[in-house]
Amino acid sequence: MDTLLILLQSLDGASIAKAAIAIGAGIVVIGAGLGIGKIGESALKSIARQPEASGDIRSNMIVSAALIEGVAFFALILLIVALFV
Amino acid sequence: MDTLLILLQSLDGASIAKAAIAIGAGIVVIGAGLGIGKIGESALKSIARQPEASGDIRSNMIVSAALIEGVAFFALILLIVALFV
Amino acid sequence: MDTLLILLQSLDGASIAKAAIAIGAGIVVIGAGLGIGKIGESALKSIARQPEASGDIRSNMIVSAALIEGVAFFALILLIVALFV
Amino acid sequence: MDTLLILLQSLDGASIAKAAIAIGAGIVVIGAGLGIGKIGESALKSIARQPEASGDIRSNMIVSAALIEGVAFFALILLIVALFV
Amino acid sequence: MDTLLILLQSLDGASIAKAAIAIGAGIVVIGAGLGIGKIGESALKSIARQPEASGDIRSNMIVSAALIEGVAFFALILLIVALFV
Numbered sequence: 352m353d354t355l356l357i358l359l360q361s362l363d364g365a366s367i368a369k370a371a372i373a374i375g376a377g378i379v380v381i382g383a384g385l386g387i388g389k390i391g392e393s394a395l396k397s398i399a400r401q402p403e404a405s406g407d408i409r410s411n412m413i414v415s416a417a418l419i420e421g422v423a424f425f426a427l428i429l430l431i432v433a434l435f436v
Numbered sequence: 437m438d439t440l441l442i443l444l445q446s447l448d449g450a451s452i453a454k455a456a457i458a459i460g461a462g463i464v465v466i467g468a469g470l471g472i473g474k475i476g477e478s479a480l481k482s483i484a485r486q487p488e489a490s491g492d493i494r495s496n497m498i499v500s501a502a503l504i505e506g507v508a509f510f511a512l513i514l515l516i517v518a519l520f521v
Numbered sequence: 522m523d524t525l526l527i528l529l530q531s532l533d534g535a536s537i538a539k540a541a542i543a544i545g546a547g548i549v550v551i552g553a554g555l556g557i558g559k560i561g562e563s564a565l566k567s568i569a570r571q572p573e574a575s576g577d578i579r580s581n582m583i584v585s586a587a588l589i590e591g592v593a594f595f596a597l598i599l600l601i602v603a604l605f606v
Numbered sequence: 607m608d609t610l611l612i613l614l615q616s617l618d619g620a621s622i623a624k625a626a627i628a629i630g631a632g633i634v635v636i637g638a639g640l641g642i643g644k645i646g647e648s649a650l651k652s653i654a655r656q657p658e659a660s661g662d663i664r665s666n667m668i669v670s671a672a673l674i675e676g677v678a679f680f681a682l683i684l685l686i687v688a689l690f691v
Numbered sequence: 692m693d694t695l696l697i698l699l700q701s702l703d704g705a706s707i708a709k710a711a712i713a714i715g716a717g718i719v720v721i722g723a724g725l726g727i728g729k730i731g732e733s734a735l736k737s738i739a740r741q742p743e744a745s746g747d748i749r750s751n752m753i754v755s756a757a758l759i760e761g762v763a764f765f766a767l768i769l770l771i772v773a774l775f776v
Contacts, residue, residue, distance in 0.1 A: 364451025371455030378462025386469025390476035397484030404487035408480050411494055415476030418501050422468040422508045426461040429512055433454055433519055449536025456540030463547025471554025475561035482569030489572040493565050496579055500561030503586050507553040507593045511546040514597055518539055518604055534621025541625030548632025556639025560646035567654030574657040578650050581664055585646030588671050592638040592678045596631040599682055603624055603689055619706025626710030633717025641724025645731035652739030659742040663735050666749055670731030673756050677723045677763045681716040684767055688713055688774055 372430050379430070383423035387416045457515050464515070468508035472501045542600050549600070553593035557586045627685050634685070638678035642671045712770050719770070723763035727756045 394412040398405050479497040483490050564582040568575050649667035653660050734752035738745050 364449075366451075368451040368454035368458070372458040375458030375460075375462040378459065379465045382462065382465030382467070382469035384469075385466070386471075386473030386476075389473035390480065393477040393480045397480045401484040401487055404483055404490070407483050407487060407490045411479055411483060411490075411497065412476070414494070415472060415479060415497060415501060418476075418505050419465075419469050419472050422472075422505065422512070423465050425509065425512050426465045429461050429516055429519070430458055432516065433458055436454075436519055449534075451536075453536040453539035453543070457543040460543030460545075460547040463544065464550045467547065467550030467552070467554035469554075470551070471556075471558030471561075474558035475565065478562040478565045482565045486569040486572055489568055489575070492568055492572065492575045492579075496564055496568060496575075496582065497561070499579070500557060500564060500582060500586055503590050504550075504554050504557050504561075507557075507590065507597070508550050510594065510597050511550045514546050514601055514604075515543055517601070518543055521539075521604055534619075536621075538621040538624035538628070542628040545628035545630075545632040548629065549635045552632065552635035552637070552639035554639075555636070556641075556643030556646075559643035560650065563647040563650045567650045571654040571657055574653055574660065577653055577657065577660045577664075581649055581653060581660075581667065582646070584664075585642060585649060585667060585671055588646075588675050589635075589639050589642050592642075592675065592682070593635050595679065595682050596635045599631050599686055599689075600628055602686070603628055606624075606689055619704075619709075621706075623706040623709035623713070627713040630713035630715075630717040633714065634720045637717065637720035637722070637724035639724075640721070641726075641728030641731075644728035645735065648732040648735045652735045656739040656742055659738055659745065662738055662742065662745045662749075666734055666738060666745075666752060667731065669749075670727055670734065670752060670756055673760050674720075674724050674727050677727075677760065677767070678720050680764065680767050681720045684716050684771055684774075685713055687771065688709055691709075691774055 369434065372434055376427060376430055379423050379426045383419055386419040390416050390419075454519065457519055461512060461515055464508055464511045468504055471504040475501050475504075539604065542604055546597060546600055549593055549596045553589055556589040560586050560589075624689065627689055631682060631685055634678055634681045638674055641674040645671050645674070709774065712773055716767060716770055719763050719766045723759055726759040730756050730759070 390412055394408055397408050401408075475497055479493050482493050486493075560582055564578050567578050571578075645667055649663050652663050656663075730752055734748050737748050741748075
């Protein structure tokens with residue numbers, strides 16, 4: 352028996368980078384999900400406790416969630432840039 | 437049996453760096469999400485308890501969340517710089 | 522059996538350093554987020570409990586959060602220095 | 607069996623050190639964030655409970671937070687020294 | 692069996708040591724932050740409960756926090772010595 356196994360493993364770095372960008376995008380969403388989820392959760396509980404303060408709570412919920420949204424979008428744009436650079 | 441295994445692994449360093457930048461961007465968002473999420477959560481619960489203090493709570497929420505937002509954006513800009521350097 | 526394993530791993534150190542800087546920036550934001558988040562959270566809950574002490578609470582919140590902000594920015598500047606050195 | 611393993615790993619030590627300095631800076635901020643965050647949190651809650659003791663609480667908050675700030679900055683300066691040595 | 696292993700690994704020990712010093716500095720700050728943070732937290736809560744005992748609480752807070760501060764600074768100085776030796 353004479354086996355000739357030539358394994359050319361061309362695992363180039365560009366693919367590793369692309370893989371990590373995909374993982375990174377997932378981590379971004381975990382971060383944003385935890386943060387905005389916490390805010391949304393307490394918004395709903397708070398409206399349930401004080402239905403008359405519903406307008407105030409809604410506007411504050413949007414402001415604080417938008418701050419997390421901003422960081423998350425900026426990180427995702429960074430990932431898109433990293434994809435092409 | 438005669439096995440000839442040629443393994444050419446061309447994993448270059450620049451891709452490892454790019455990969456870590458992508459993961460780092462995700463970690464930044466987790467940090468910002470946890471921090472701003474905590475602040476936003478307590479803002480909404482506090483407004484539900486004291487609807488008349490809503491203006492005070494909102495301005496303080498924005499000030500403290502902006503501090504985290506500042507660090508997070510500075511870190512993301514550092515990552516963009518690291519991407520091109 | 523005749524195994525010829527040629528492994529050419531060209532992983533240079535500068536990229537490892539850049540990778541760690543990216544991860545480090547993420548860890549900095551987690552630290553700042555946890556700290557300032559805790560301070561902001563209690564500031565808002567405290568204002569809800571004692572709306573008349575709102576001015577005192579705000580100034581103390583900014584002082585203590587600024588201390589964390591200072592360490593975090595100093596660490597990020599250290600990372601930028603490490604990027605170019 | 608005839609194994610020819612050629613491993614060209616050009617991972618120099620200076621980069622490993624730089625990598626650890628970056629991670630270390632992140633850990634420093636986590637330490638300072640946890641500590642000052644805890645102090646700031648209790649300062650604000652205490653002011654809400656005893657608004658008349660506000661001056662005392664503020665001065666003590668600054669003293670104890672400054673102790674952590676001192677250790678954190680000293681550690682960051684140590685890291686900068688380590689970067690150039 | 693005929694193994695020819697050519698390993699060009701230029702990872703010198705001095706860099707590994709420097710890396711560990713950097714991580715160690717971060718761990719020192721976590722330790723000091725947790726400890727002094729806990730002391731400061733309870734000092735401030737105690738002043739809020741017993742404002743008339745404020746002087747006593749402050750002096751004891753400084754004594755106990757200074758003990759942690761002392762150990763932390765001594766450890767950081769040890770790390771600086773280790774950096775140059």
